[in-house]
Amino acid sequence: MVTFASMSLPLILISNDDGITAHGIRVLVEEMQKIGEVIVVAPDKPQSAMGHAITIMEPLRLKQSFIFEGVTAYECSGTPADCVKLALDKICPRRPDIMVSGINHGPNSSINVIYSGTMSAAVEAAVDGVQAIGFSLNDYSIEANFEHTRPYVQQIVQKMLEKPLPYGTLLNVNIPNTEFIKGIKVCRQCGGKYAENFEERVDPTGKKYYWMTGKFINLEPEDNDTDIWAIENDYISVVPTKFDLTSNSVIQHLRQLL
């Protein structure tokens, strides 16, 4: 039996953290227009590394944007998570069938996921019960080439529309910066951290200030079931990601201790 709802085009909400004018979001919009009805609510300026920040101390602005032909789009003064909250409450005419975030200029593999504005937009949608995927390209440059990502982005979104994930899970997809992609690997978040090395400088008045610089350290370089391994070996990494942060394996130990 085909219901009216299943005959209509899926509603696809799009956001990102590089801002509405970034190249990565344009590629995502173009690909999603082939699948469904698209609504964009994205930051009016870059919001990288915003983590899951939300704006509670000041009001938010929305401004209609006409940069994507035939697409309802708004630029928002807030964070990626703000964009999704506002979109779901004020812009979307019905619940989106899926929310896609990105395509980020730069990877969100390993520990990057906790700093990622791209992923925070997707997490926000998932918490609200909307299927969600964050897409990132392993290339930080503003002129990054996204052409090779197109068929994979299409394919992964289509699969998620056909077989939605259970509540509590979304996807973190990282795409290598090569045209010679070997395939898709479903894998786990690699253990990793940054070795920070703040660069100390002195301003013209003699006061110190610090620039954050850091070098990523792979804590599991031998393992071949991680997202970092996949990307380094020219596979697209797909990590099912959750927002229940409970470390269940430690609960019994703690009950004895406390």
Added chain:
Amino acid sequence: MVTFASMSLPLILISNDDGITAHGIRVLVEEMQKIGEVIVVAPDKPQSAMGHAITIMEPLRLKQSFIFEGVTAYECSGTPADCVKLALDKICPRRPDIMVSGINHGPNSSINVIYSGTMSAAVEAAVDGVQAIGFSLNDYSIEANFEHTRPYVQQIVQKMLEKPLPYGTLLNVNIPNTEFIKGIKVCRQCGGKYAENFEERVDPTGKKYYWMTGKFINLEPEDNDTDIWAIENDYISVVPTKFDLTSNSVIQHLRQLL
């Protein structure tokens, strides 16, 4: 055998997200001074709901503060996560034995953990391999009474110093706003979300703006093993929390699908 290291006082790093002048951090500093050597690096202004934001596009400032007698303290222009990164790289003379964050004015139970600046500071330390605890009081008011939290904060920190958690886990501790605490419950993060309802207003020039307002929805109101249940029943909730966000239970399903 008692080594030199074990005879010296533990080094305790403190931060928060309500800012260095908040009452909650003062209580934490006072209690930690009874246990060890204390270093504070905290935001110079409130940073609530900053999630795990870090500052990469502008430099950070540190300014020595003398508001805690006998304590090395700095106020930092950045986010809670920035504070911890800077403290570990530039301020701490050696690796801290533990990092404690808070005490937050307001709960970080359930889904609040992903928006929480308090928890982001603790997560940052834990990612770097430092034992870490985020403390929050279930009272948002700036005049909140923290007196009843003191013995429990002491007790939990002492236990963690004696029996450190494995890498990858930290504690999210929420304390009810009552003097009649029944005890400590080790529990899991409650399923929950916010029903957003942005309040639309019009500025003097006729342009719309939006205030975020929302009502928390408990998605598991029947369960008695969650942090929300514990707090509502006058128990302190302790949730072991992790930053590996992989949803392992979904990996097999996805491998068949993609």
